[in-house]
Amino acid sequence: MxxxxxxxxxxxxxxxxxxxxxxxxxxxxxxxxxxxxxxxxxxxxLSGNKIRKLEFLLADALAKGADTVITCGGAQSNHCRATALAAVRCGLSSRLILRTVDPAKPPPLSGNILLDCLAGSEIVWVTPEQYRARDEIFEREAQRLRSQGRKPFIIPEGGSSxxxxxxxxxxxxxxxxxxxxxxxxxxxxxxxxxxxxxxxxxxxxxxxxxxxxxxxxxxxxxxxxxxxxxxxxxxxxxxxxxxxxxxxxxxxxxxxxxxxxxxxxxxxxxxxxxxxxxxxxxxxxxxxxxxxxxxxxxxxxxxxxxxxxxxxxxxxxxxxxxxxxxxxxxxxxxxxxx
CATH class of the missing domain: 3.40.50.1100 (Rossmann fold)
Structure with missing residues (x-):
């Protein structure tokens, strides 16, 4: 052990x-x-492997006084769904950057997307091309939250850090x-x-x-x-x-x-x-x-x-x-x- x-x-x-x-x-x-x-x-x-990672990542977010977590993934991202629901359990809000072919016409409310919305997540839809610059999008969204007096904490794709x-x-x-x-x-x-x-x-x-x-x-x-x-x-x-x-x-x-x-x-x-x-x-x-x-x-x-x-x-x-x-x-x- x-x-x-x-x-x-x-x-x-x-x-x-x-x-x-x-x-x-x-x-x-x-x-x-x-x-x-x-x-x-x-x-x-809160099923799946992402929860093990979030136990450490959200502990860090809480220690740093965050009130909102930002993360990213595909439209049906298990990681984003897990983050959204775990954030609720920790008393935090969440903002999810999700990729889809046409952000003006996002996918229907099904599977993980439905759970994201039930958890109250703010969803930002982006194209696959825009998603490649997700670090820049992270910083843009974090700055928007800071301008509103909020305290964001960025969790990388898949919680992989x-x-x-x-x-x-x-x-x-x-x-x-x-x-x-x-x-x-x-x-x-x-x-x-x-x-x-x-x-x-x-x-x-x-x-x-x-x-x-x-x-x-x-x-x-x-x-x-x-x-x-x-x-x-x-x-x-x-x-x-x-x-x-x-x-x-x-x-x-x-x-x-x-x-x-x-x-x-x-x-x-x-x-x-x-x-x-x-x-x-x-x-x-x-x-x-x-x-x-x-x-x-x-x-x-x-x-x-x-x-x-x-x-x-x-x-x-x-x-x-x-x-x-x-x-x-x-x-x-x-x-x-x-």
Whole structure:
């Protein structure tokens, strides 16, 4: 276990520890042990992996006297939904910068957008082109809030920063405890696989694995962009982590892998074969993934296993990072599959 005094201040938002469940039928089908770390169980409205990061980020916001948090993401961003609802729990307001093709005609109120609005978030719609300059938009919106006498706190995309990475340093600490119990005190080699959408979860898991000393390989399956993009982001988060807390790892840079090639049609765009695999998992194990993150990561993991059942070793832990609210806006795409 990581000593408690190493961790920065945090607030309790997530229902943790989350279960580690063996997928018995999936394991038999794949020929290796496959467990799911059920981080979709971190809450109901506050479900998913983002909550672990927000425990540290919102603690910092409150310590700095903020009254409004600003963050960004896609129209159906799980991170933005989680931030909006967690902010309410902390007594804060939220402003969300969401991207869509035509800001004058935003998407309908469904899935995460509906929850954003129910939470009272102020939504600023921008085009994908404008979104590329999100740091400038962050500062513009922060300045607008300051001019109104408000105190903004900026949370980066996905909560992916050195501080946010502590959420999955803690998550890995929890997982190592799970595996220690499972293995009667001696963790056997394990590959931990997660979706990589903004890099923070993969970075935190890799940092936590290095800190634990356990024989754990961390693998991210990118759901957008490419391997080089994510290596740059994750390495940057890890360097910033070491610069901010130099005594934690004494400058150590964690090892991790990025499995590229499964972005498909693009971010938040699904192929029929990806959706069919989500359906098949529900019918095999009763586990529901989302089409944007866990669905693509699961598709990539399964495709790699179909080529080489030993590619990830004898045991896999797939981190279920939530996101099921993203199913509802694409329900029509399942019409021919159910």
């Amino acid at each position: 990581i000593p408690a005094d190493l961790f920065p201040p945090r607030i309790q938002l997530a229902n943790t520890p989350t279960p580690l469940q063996k997928m018995e039928r999936l394991s038999r089908k794949a020929g290796v042990e496959i467990f799911f770390k059920r981080d979709d169980y971190t809450g109901s409205e 050195a501080l946010g990475a502590w959420g999955y340093v803690a998550g890995m600490d929890e997982l190592v405890a799970d595996l220690t119990r499972l293995d009667d005190g001696q963790v056997k080699p394990t590959t931990v696989i997660c979706a990589a959408g903004s890099g923070g979860t993969t970075a935190g898991l890799a940092l936590g694995a290095l800190l634990s000393g356990a024989p754990i390989r961390v693998v991210g399956v990118n759901v957008c962009d490419d391997r080089d993009y994510f290596v740059a982001i994750i390495d940057s988060i890890c360097r910033q982590f070491n610069e901010t807390w130099p005594s934690v790892l004494a400058g150590g840079i964690p090892a991790y892998d990025i499995i590229d090639g499964y972005v498909g049609r693009g971010y938040a765009l699904s192929r029929p074969e990806e959706l069919a695999m989500l359906r098949d998992l529900v019918r095999l194990e009763g586990v529901v993934l989302d089409p944007v993150y866990t669905g693509k990561a699961y598709f990539g993991m399964t495709a790699e296993l179909s080529v080489n059942p030993q590619v990830f070793g004898e045991r896999i832990v797939f981190v279920h990072t939530g996101g099921q609210f993203g199913l509802f806006p694409v329900a029509d795409q399942f019409a021919m599959l159910v």
